[in-house]
Amino acid sequence: MTALTYTVFTDPASVEASAAGRRSKSTGTVYLVITNTARRTDWSRIEVRVPVGDGVGDLTPNLPEMKGKYTDNRWGTQASTQEVKVDPQRDTNVFEVTPKSGGAASFKPGDYLVLTMENVTIAATAGPAVLTVREKTEDDDGEHTRYTSVALVKTAPKEIPAPRDFHPDKGMVGAGENLTLSWEGSPEFDYKILFPGGQKDISSDTRTWTPPDAPKRATTYTLVATDTVTQKQHFLTTTVQVRFPVLETLTATTGIDTLWVQGTVDGKKGRVTFTDTGVEISGNSGGRGTVTADRADLNGVNTGWVQGRSADDGKITFPKDGLDVRNGSGAWGTVHADKADLNGINTEWVQGRSADDGWITFPVEGLKVHRKDDSHLTHLEVGYATHDIVKTRIVRGLNDDDGWISFRAEGLNIRRGRGTERGTLFAANTELKE
Template sequence: MSALTYTVLTDPTSLEASVDGRTPSTGTVYLMVTNTGEEVAWLRIEVRVPVGDRAGHLTREISTINLKGEYTDTLGTQTDFRIEPDTQPVNIQQQGTNVLEVTPQSGRIAAFEPGDYMLLTLENVTVAPTAGVAVLIVREILKTDTGWETKYAAVPLVKATAKEIPAPRDFRPDKAMLDTGENLTLSWDGSPDFTYEIVFPGGRSPVSGGTWSPPTPQRATTYILVATDPITRKQHFLTTTVQVRHPVLESLTATAGIDTPWVQGTAHKGRVTFTDTGAEIFDNTGGQGTVTADKALLNGVNTEWVQGRSADDGKITFPKDGLDVRQGSGAWGNVHADKADVNGVNTKWVQGRHSDDGWISFPKEGLNVYRAGTHEWGTVFAKHGRMASGKTRPGQGWRAYAPDSICIDVDTSAGEFTGDPVYLTSIGGAGGMQYDLVGTSAVYDITANKFSVYLKWRDDRELTPAMAQQFGWYINWIGYDTP
């Protein structure tokens, strides 16, 4: 049985066994030595620390432990009716690989009085990796009335199983909203024993140290912090999102619409502004801009003029009484067309395509026909002088004739023919399909006041008056009267 009493305390209260791959578990061991009996003359106290990796070992290495020892005389000195304890250091040092030797400060035998205590502090103890009970063996070398004595004590110390690493927390940006040109820093609180990476759109990056500055985001971005326990491989996920005041988007699909006062380009700064009446286009100086497109499908255009792409191209202006066609110089221009379908033409003259072609002028009395670009009278060529033309109403007048064919009677009485007219016909219609008909140029039942046309499909499929009405077919005709 030992002459002194030994009590062990630890900080933290429960020492955790270390885990390979993590930051080593460290702590402080306090060995409290007290005397609850008679005075003890002591020369040396040896504390054998179990060293190794097993459950019964406290640490792998005692050379890294910081040692400190203090002896307190609880009676100390008495002043003003008060007792002041007196604390003095004792010598404590490592002997060999696993023994700590404690001696009085004087190096000689000292009295350990009843009620006094000695505190041995072992700081920065790296706890061995296996949980269990480590036993400190204390050896006392004492001087007694009968001579030198050696006594022993066993002091148990519990090493608890290591706890799971606390999950990281508080993943946060230093700015929730980024302006153009601002940098971003992400921070988190967590154990350095985790391996960390941050995942973001288009990439991932290993990180450490509790902070990371990503490339400046161009649009609202969500970052995911992934913390992995290197031993258990268990993962923890934290997310944070950063907004960008002026985002740059690769594409945008808005199914319910976008509400914005204006839209502006990133490189050239052209702008579209939305007004009560529509939209306005501005260039990068704030002036009126230009719309460039391959095609434009519009219900109408209100404009002062229209011109080709080049400065010397023709121009059309729109005065109140119609339109003017001019050259790029401002002189009157020409209208070129293959055909013109108009309700009327007001003109001083009409001429063929070439300068030596005949031409017609229109005096008040009627018309004049001239030859070869001169003012010499020209010639009107015709076998007979009576001609007329017309067309039926689209989709009307058609009736069934025989299975899979239809016909129409064309009224020509407006031509006032008196003889046996010759009729030329064609078929038109907004709905099309005329190309697949048979009989479009054949006329029957000819009189001075009418004729008939009979139609069928080229492939003899069913043809009904309803189809003619659906396609809006009508007959164009020209009649030339013969005696």
């Protein structure tokens, strides 16, 4: 039995073996507490052997540093502490602990010595690790060299806790407003974030990410954490809402309820507003806008006017007594049609299709037939006509060299061709009074 008592403690209380393949190793602090529970003893040397390696019985793959402090704990008085010398032995896994002053030092009952190994990398294999001790002491019975051992347990490594608390810094963003996603998790995972249209690999030591493009519509982000050793994956999702979303397409199977619909491009923000009577179309400036379509199939149209596509096209307005047709300048315009089926026509004149064609006016007496170059009564061709009275100055044959008849107060003149030479009256029977 040793003269002194040896006890080992660890922080954390249960140290885990380091999992093979992990980026980071399991670490802990090992305390070896040495006390005197019996009679007064002088000590000159304590040797502690640490098992080094990654096997079942090993504590650590690399020999750590050891420090020591001796406390004089005299009962009823203030305890005092002093450092002791701790030297690793060359080419061994042994630490030699000696009094600070050298030689032998008193180790009274109640005093204690604490040897500390901090940030020890724990071996990769679970199981007990045994520290062996050799002490050299002296008491009333003489000098003694005795041995003992103390053990600690390396537990099997636990599964790495899944990442958690994946969230945006704001749940609702405006158009073009950036956001940052953050989470908590182990550096032992490979991280990536999935989002519509792509994904981003994240460094294992990073716990935040800002999307390069601000979301335009409600967007779900998925955090994928992959265990680098087991390849087990964990998935966390979070959704960010956009205050004024931009949609590429929208399919609604039961309908859409909204006050208005508006464009998104600057300069093209026309709006459709839904009223109690139908819809209103507004332009980019907010005034009444234009509907452009290939065809409109309507039961009726109420409008102040109708015009062609160009600003100088003709226009039709709708006064109370019918409609007015105007040309691009605003003057009276022309109606072009193949046929008109009307109950009546009120007009000042009628002319052929060409500007050189003759034209007809409608005086109070009846009608007048004109040529282009003057307003005199001119050539009239009639297939058949029945009149109570025909008033005319000249009657000519159908051919240019036919004779003609003029009407004078005394009677009539018969002339030949185009000239003024007297012509001949031909008749089957002529009865004259003179």
